[in-house]
Amino acid sequence: MSSPILPFTEANSKRVASLFRQALRTAFDSTLKFDAYRAQTLKIRQQFEANKHISDPVELEKVIAKTEAKLTETKHPDPYITPCRPGGTKYQRNIELPKEDVVPGDW
Structure with a gap:
């Protein structure tokens, strides 16, 4: 089992920021x-602001674990994907033509 991350460290800040972005x-x-x-x-921001004072590492781990569990529980089955990103509707729509001859042979 890994040791709990101490509060108010850079690693903890990145972890909480990642959870915040994931919640948004x-x-x-x-x-x-x-x-x-x-x-x-606004509701999500209020929930994160309510827990920003936590300095006990054990309590912090409990809150983070609870947040991660809530995020996996409420994850949307069909998330929004920006059209040009992989998996989007426009991804690789205009593929480059192959550089070699499409029909082999000398015409």
């Missing part, structure tokens, strides 16, 4: 309307 993406996948998404982001 999950909220966006669930609510594509901006006003509903904005309400969700």
Whole structure:
């Protein structure tokens, strides 16, 4: 078992920031309307702000584990993918033509 990450360290800050971004993406996948998404982001920010004072490493690990479990539970089955990213609707739509002859032979 790995040792708990101490609070107020760079590693802890990156871990919490990653969870925050993941929570925002999950909220966006669930609510594509901006006003509903904005309400969700304010709620998420409020929840993260409420726990930013935690200095006990054991309690911090419990809160982080609870957050990770909630994120996996609420993960959207069909997340939004930007069209030009891998898996998007426009990804590799205009593929380059092959450099060699398409039909072999001397015409």
